[in-house]
Amino acid sequence: MTDDDTLIAALRRVGLVADPAMTASLEASYRDLRSQIDLIAATEVRVDDRRPAT
Amino acid sequence: MLEELADGETSAERIVRAAIERAQDLGGDLHAFVSVIVEPAIAAARGFDARRRNGERLPVLAGVPWAVKDVVDVAGCVTRAGSRTTEARAPAAADAAVVAEIADLGAVLVGKTSTNELAYGGPSRDVDFPMALNPAGRDRFTGGSSSGSAAAVAAGIVPFAIGTDTGGSVRGPAAWTGCIGVKPTIGALPSSGVMALAGSLDHVGFLTRTVDDADVVWSALCGEPPQRPLGPTLAGFRIGFLSGDWVGADADQAVRGAVDHAAHVVDALDAELVDVEMPDFAEFAAVGRVLIMAEAWETHAATMRHHPERFGEATRGRLLLGATITAADKALASRSRRHLATATCAAFEHVDVIVTPTAVAEPPLLADVVTPRPRSEPPCEPFSLIGSTSPMRTIPFNLTGHPAVSVPAGRTESNLPVGLQVVGRPWGERDALRVARAIEYHGGEVLDV
Numbered sequence: 001m002t003d004d005d006t007l008i009a010a011l012r013r014v015g016l017v018a019d020p021a022m023t024a025s026l027e028a029s030y031r032d033l034r035s036q037i038d039l040i041a042a043t044e045v046r047v048d049d050r051r052p053a054t
Numbered sequence: 055m056l057e058e059l060a061d062g063e064t065s066a067e068r069i070v071r072a073a074i075e076r077a078q079d080l081g082g083d084l085h086a087f088v089s090v091i092v093e094p095a096i097a098a099a100r101g102f103d104a105r106r107r108n109g110e111r112l113p114v115l116a117g118v119p120w121a122v123k124d125v126v127d128v129a130g131c132v133t134r135a136g137s138r139t140t141e142a143r144a145p146a147a148a149d150a151a152v153v154a155e156i157a158d159l160g161a162v163l164v165g166k167t168s169t170n171e172l173a174y175g176g177p178s179r180d181v182d183f184p185m186a187l188n189p190a191g192r193d194r195f196t197g198g199s200s201s202g203s204a205a206a207v208a209a210g211i212v213p214f215a216i217g218t219d220t221g222g223s224v225r226g227p228a229a230w231t232g233c234i235g236v237k238p239t240i241g242a243l244p245s246s247g248v249m250a251l252a253g254s255l256d257h258v259g260f261l262t263r264t265v266d267d268a269d270v271v272w273s274a275l276c277g278e279p280p281q282r283p284l285g286p287t288l289a290g291f292r293i294g295f296l297s298g299d300w301v302g303a304d305a306d307q308a309v310r311g312a313v314d315h316a317a318h319v320v321d322a323l324d325a326e327l328v329d330v331e332m333p334d335f336a337e338f339a340a341v342g343r344v345l346i347m348a349e350a351w352e353t354h355a356a357t358m359r360h361h362p363e364r365f366g367e368a369t370r371g372r373l374l375l376g377a378t379i380t381a382a383d384k385a386l387a388s389r390s391r392r393h394l395a396t397a398t399c400a401a402f403e404h405v406d407v408i409v410t411p412t413a414v415a416e417p418p419l420l421a422d423v424v425t426p427r428p429r430s431e432p433p434c435e436p437f438s439l440i441g442s443t444s445p446m447r448t449i450p451f452n453l454t455g456h457p458a459v460s461v462p463a464g465r466t467e468s469n470l471p472v473g474l475q476v477v478g479r480p481w482g483e484r485d486a487l488r489v490a491r492a493i494e495y496h497g498g499e500v501l502d503v
Contacts, residue, residue, distance in 0.1 A: 010377075011378060016359070036340035036442055037379075039336065039337070040340050043390060
């Protein structure tokens, strides 16, 4: 994980600053959320593979 | 109750007064109500009694007391939604559409019920409204977010209450308090005048103590006669039971037992058990979480940017996570939602209803999940009913819009309620209720509160 992959960095990209204790408590949730987004992306690839070519 | 009213064995005023007293005493004890409506309710009940004495034809729910979650507008009341962010709101100018519809049916509103903050946060100690306690075990989480409606119904304060359900907020509390939770087909009950959380997933639903009561309420809302008695046979029904991660290896033993028992019961009632394939629950859970979090952020972004301190810690944390979801993430989840809905519709080509657990675990101890955490504890991932480890199996049908009913189906070793979820085709609420009636658990349902 790089510094760019952290919740603090993601919040900064949308112009938000949260207190460090809160972001620390949410870091695991943030990683879990990103892993779920990765799962959706992987599933979409599988669905596209199953779709007949047109 | 309706028969007793019709036969003149009791009066609407007596029933409504009793409900008001319970709401004030027991409801206050359970923190189920944020406000109790007294004089207008008694006046409405007296009006129905007078009309009944005059031999007038009355609306179908005339004199039946009910309650509504405090995210729904009631004319003259401030909709607080369990949050400091609503402190400056003016009283609602008009009833929400669903409140007006139920009033037209003759039911008498006796109060507004508590909610987890903005139908999203909690369980929290750092908001201005106390958490509703679970009548089935006061040290246990009621579930959320229609926690006050569930507590009010499970404790027998009112026979039905309205809630909202964006990821399971009617069905989850119903399962964990031991009552019925109905999330109708998306859009079936109007959302005008209901505070939005995530507009594309928000549903208005309701809770009752029995499936028969749910059938009465649903039939009244649809303008149809009730199905009572809900039939003794399920001949002609094709029913699919989902397995895999829909139940999960870590499911409570009582939940597994309830699923097996329900399959046995419907088989004995001549239903056809059909193998049905659905995408993994994990795929639905991921898509649902991303869309709820993204949409909830959009709903509350302006307040979060200017007054984050007005939110409780749990809500603030979830909103911050939602802020990190990009447009590309949301587009990805929206495309996946379409695939999942298509797969669900395909599954329903082979079955009339699908049965899953509502929750695969018993309600957790409140002390283990409430926020903020004690300062002595290290920062940890907050408990979430929509996270990847959530025990709820409800969110898929917020994504697809299918109707789903949570029905009590047993008790855990700790004597806590177990709920199963019966899912119907779009507009198939009546089929779902018929199957729910067959598997409804009656032992121990009269709660000692």
